[in-house]
Amino acid sequence: NEIFTNIQMQLKEELDEKRYEHTIGVMYTAASLAMRYGVMMHQAILAGLLHDCAKAIPNDEKLELCKKYGIIVSDVERENPSLLHAKLGAYIAREKYGVMDDEVLHAIYVHTTGEPGMSTLDKILFVADYIEPNRDSQPNLEYVRKIAFWDLNQAMEGILYDTLEYLKKSDKQIDSMTQKTYEYYASTKE
Numbered sequence: 001n002e003i004f005t006n007i008q009m010q011l012k013e014e015l016d017e018k019r020y021e022h023t024i025g026v027m028y029t030a031a032s033l034a035m036r037y038g039v040m041m042h043q044a045i046l047a048g049l050l051h052d053c054a055k056a057i058p059n060d061e062k063l064e065l066c067k068k069y070g071i072i073v074s075d076v077e078r079e080n081p082s083l084l085h086a087k088l089g090a091y092i093a094r095e096k097y098g099v100m101d102d103e104v105l106h107a108i109y110v111h112t113t114g115e116p117g118m119s120t121l122d123k124i125l126f127v128a129d130y131i132e133p134n135r136d137s138q139p140n141l142e143y144v145r146k147i148a149f150w151d152l153n154q155a156m157e158g159i160l161y162d163t164l165e166y167l168k169k170s171d172k173q174i175d176s177m178t179q180k181t182y183e184y185y186a187s188t189k190e
């Protein structure tokens with residue numbers, strides 16, 4: 001599809017090589033999960049491709065752009081502006097890359113902290129971001145990779161557990177949304 005090819009070419013300009021490789025890895029992994037869970041392939045591919053499109057923007061510029069675009073910034077986000085690449089990414093995906101699919105934009109919007117009650121597409125992107133082939137060294141990665149194709153909610157719980165452990169260990173501020181999302185997926189047994 002030539003739309004996807006054009007986006008890939010633009011992203012190659014914008015992202016450093018490692019981030020670009022990660023992006024392609026997330027795209028294919030999201031596509032595989034879409035096959036498993038009956039989500040539209042083109043939504044998973046678009047979300048995977050564009051999820052980190054705001055990642056290369058310097059943090060001070062991220063804050064300026066949020067102000068300019070009317071994105072409300074919480075205290076935790078102000079002190080940890082890299083969190084904002086998700087919300088800003090959704091905005092840029094729409095304004096710069098012309099994505100009009102609100103389900104895709106929402107998946108990008110929540111891909112870093114998650115949120116309670118995510119859609120299947122949201123969860124596919126969140127999980128693909130963590131398990132794509134270029135990732136390594138996260139604890140429980142092999143477990144999450146295996147369980148992702150069996151039970152998406154259990155994969156969410158595993159990822160969020162590891163993320164919270166990592167944040168506590170490295171003395172990083174926890175966004176209340178990350179905590180709420182963990183609690184939601186640790187208790188949901190659908």
Ligand code: DGI
Binds near residue numbers: 052129173
């Ligand atoms: O952009 P990626 O690195 O591909 O992945 P991502 O958007 O899921 O971001 C992962 C990073 O975000 C990881 O280093 C942990 C961090 N993060 C997730 N939740 C929180 C958080 N950082 C802080 N300070 N607080 C959070 O609640």
Ligand code: FE
Binds near residue numbers: 051052085086111112
């Ligand atoms: Fe990201």
Ligand code: FE
Binds near residue numbers: 111112126129130
């Ligand atoms: Fe993520």
Ligand code: FE
Binds near residue numbers: 026052129
């Ligand atoms: Fe990512």
